[in-house]
Amino acid sequence: MTTGTTGTADATPLFGPESQFRAFFDDPRWALAMIRATVLEAAHPQIGAALADNSTFVTHPWRRLRNTFLSMRRMFDADPAVREREACRLNRLHARMSGSDSRGRAYDAMDRAARAWVVATLFESAVTMCRLSGQPLGQDTMERMYAEYRAFLAALEGDAGALPEDINDFWRYFDRVVGDELENTEAARVILYRLFDHLPAPALLDGMPTLWAAGRALIGPLLGAITVASLPEPYRRKAGLPEMPGAATLMQGAYLTAGFTRFLPEGWINAETIIETLSLSPDSDDPRARTMTALRARMKRGAALIRLLTPLSGDSDPDSVPATPPSTGEGRRSAEEFFRQVLDQTGDGHLDWPDLAAMARELATRLDLDEPEETRLYDAFAAWWRELQAALDTDGDGRVSADEYATAVPSLAGPALIRVAEVLFDATDKDGSGTIDADEYRTLFRTAFHRDLATTNDTFGRSAFVGDFLSFMSGRRTNTPYDPLLADA
Amino acid sequence: MDGNGRWAQLRSLPRTAGHRAAEATVIDVIEAARASGVEWLSLYAFSTENWNRPGSEVAYLMRLVRRVVRKHAPLLLARGIRCRFLGVADPRIPRELAQDFDDLATLTADNRGMTLTLAFDHGGRRDIVEAARSLIRSKTPADEVTERLFADHLPFPDTPDVDLVIRTSGEQRISNFMLWQVAYAEWVFPEALWPDFRAPDFLACLHTYRRRDRRFGGVPPQTNGALS
Structure with missing residues (x-):
């Protein structure tokens, strides 16, 4: 150096x-x-x-x-x-x-x-x-x-x-x-x-x-x-x-x-490797992710031991009656969780245009979009924002709070959101073949097809793609490939 | 683990006191089983039918089990006992408790001493239904389904057939316990209530079992091990 x-x-x-x-x-x-x-x-x-x-x-x-x-x-x-x-x-x-x-x-x-x-x-x-x-x-x-x-x-x-x-x-x-x-x-x-x-x-x-x-x-x-x-x-x-x-x-x-x-030998510290490794999500099929699995298992065990050894606060005596928080079902997240992890990208507690713009920005960055596709994607997100604002902003302050969102979740899957999914599909489908092949899929999600996806002949059709996107955005299903894309830190 | 309630009633104590007294027996039995070379021990802590008990008693049990699991986790790890939890599917189980179960299972996953299966929110029929679902989902042709294959779709398919079931407090029922695995099990019904059951009682049950003549439906073999 x-x-x-x-x-x-x-x-x-x-x-x-x-x-x-x-x-x-x-x-x-x-x-x-x-x-x-x-x-x-x-x-x-x-x-x-x-x-x-x-x-x-x-x-x-x-x-x-x-x-x-x-x-x-x-x-x-x-x-x-x-x-x-x-x-x-x-x-x-x-x-x-x-x-x-x-x-x-x-x-x-x-x-x-x-x-x-x-x-x-x-x-x-x-x-x-x-x-x-x-x-x-x-x-x-x-x-x-x-x-x-x-x-x-x-x-x-x-x-x-x-x-x-x-x-x-x-x-x-x-x-x-x-x-x-x-x-x-x-x-x-x-x-x-x-x-x-x-x-x-x-x-x-x-x-x-x-x-x-x-x-x-x-x-x-x-x-x-x-x-x-x-x-x-x-x-x-x-x-x-x-x-x-x-x-x-x-x-x-x-x-x-x-x-x-x-003084370390050249190549020992490589910023790119470190950053790429940190960004690996655990279920990615990258070979480095597999080599990390052994280490992760050890750390997981350490974390489990720490959690078990941490003294319980207050309710350690089984005779006392603590308030039990309602448990959320597997595979679905509560409206608040979805709001915090996915929608509120800027972390200010409100859903606003910059939050959706951040999503569009992340997708455009991943797909390495040029004009005019980038503008089309932003426009689709902007239309979705107007739809959201019209449907959810009940107090008229121009932005959507977590409460407003939670009370009006069902109206989230409007035509503008479907349009976002379609534009995203077109942007991901670089060769315009009408299906997303393995390479195009990897560009967007940085991982291979999962076998539980509705895939035919190793490609991903438009309707399946749109359906998946909508179920993530409105059905609040977790464990989709969109999680690492929009919810991960 | 039968007889906690009766044990408490005999002493004019609330039923919850009986559950509390059960903790000592659980630890005693685990120790005795490990020391006498048992490789697979399963405890039936809570059945799918137990949800019908009064809400306050169920809530108490959940808190008690959580406390016991956390208290004895380091001991179980140090003794080389692999712990796992059979059942644990009901959404009524508090999230913290399910997390503790997961943590203990993760923590002890590599232990090779003895496998302790804690049946919690367990029902034998439910496991069989789950296995059937799993078979159908994997699109297995009907002709290929064998007992062996079916068993592979049960939760924890590495669990061997149960050799001995001990049911305390004189109850003589199966009560939906690991129905598939107990097909050829020997049964022992000691009169002691679970909180009174101790290591010597457990060893006595093992002794009874060793004198049993296990034939698995066939005729007695010429030499029946060291105890013939």
Whole structure:
């Protein structure tokens, strides 16, 4: 893992495997730096409002992590066509995000200054990460890296004019934004204090909630403290973040330790493998999932023992009469559960357009859709949203609460939802054959056909597909292939 | 596990006290069975018909069983006993209890010492109906259904035929217990009430069984093991 480069910026291309950005890809410090950069982004009022409204990172952080990672990878791909396509996709994605924050100020994910700030935080966090772990970058490397990040912005925006051309001016720009523009936004607080405390288990560890909760209780506050201590001092003061004794040492120790992994043989730590493994759902037919099964069995047993040994609260005496919660039937989830796990993608307790847009976004990302299919999918979801709003929003506040949903579940399977299923079928059926074959199915669900599906000759017909989608969305049936797609963290 | 209620009545105690006293017997019998080399032990804790008992007694039993399972889980694990639960299908079983059953089964799944099957919310006829359903679902042609194949569709198909059934408190009925597996079982009916039943009583039952002449419908073999 080298951070010094030989040759000048002219000799090596800015993108591709030789770039500074790629050098950090598999560096564990990058994980800490990414969290820090995300907090700084969220502290920007425009970005914070967009995140708070649209982002699924609180309820589905692992899915979000995977998507972000893959997107960054494509943006720094050696092939310009891949980069351009990804930039177009991101632009389309961001163009769909605009609104106003809680104080009524408008935000727009296409705002030039805001997008420049995102790139600035990534660059600054990479530089800071190297400083904090005791291996500061040389002036040449830093300049080269800055050029890379400006090129990244240029690929998105068409030009990099929103960021200063010279790196010396960049630091003045950065300090000015931190001092003048950053605020103690809701989104930044959520990342610092709520995300890690409530981080849901990744798909791989989903069967072991006890173990996950125990680990999280330890790691969560630690990550929070490390991130706070690494933020710029002016922002910490402004946002009223605590200065805890020892936090700075802890933070530098963490960066230093993570930096030591550079002595490991190359290829030992591969971010892509780690992220892909975490996103594996247990019933996937991926060979790695099978190799994990043995480990999972052991962990499951550990979790079972912990649960059995945990003292009962209150009702340990069989003579006392505790209130027994109503048990839910197997294979169906309660309306509240479905609302929380599937419909409320942004985790704000309400069903709103951003929730459905997040579903459309996830499906479009999975299927790697181009125009005009992407717009068709969004339009279908938008029509479904209008149908839902008309049918369910009884108090007329423009959004649907869990209660409103629970009282009106049967009307969920209207014509607009069927239309969503049909558009999704067309988008999944890439070759337009009228059936979904094994490859197309795998693209959407990342797993092979299950034998209990209504399949004929290893393909999946339109009516079966639509029926399955509707039974997931309205019949609230669990254990469908849609679960890992829309319900997993 | 018969006689808990009568045991309590004899002492002018509520029926629930009898169930509570049963816990000591359960542990005693498990220990005695393990020590004397029994490889398969099944306890009939709760039948599908027991749901007809008064609601308060059923609720009490659910809480008691949960407490007992949790209390003795480490012991069962340490003794190498594989635990599993037969039945447990009714939605009236509290979710926490079903979770504890699952946890104990998962925890002890790799144990090889003795297999303890706890029949809870169990009915022999229901198991047979389930097996029939499973056969039909697998689209097995009628001609191919044999006793062997049928048994493979019962819950826990690795369970061998039952050799000995002990029914305490003098009751002499089958009461829908593992109907398929008890086809050739020997039956012993000790008079002791379940809370009074102890390891020596269990060993006495084993002794009775060993003196029985098991013929499985045939004629006695020339040499009948070490006890002939």
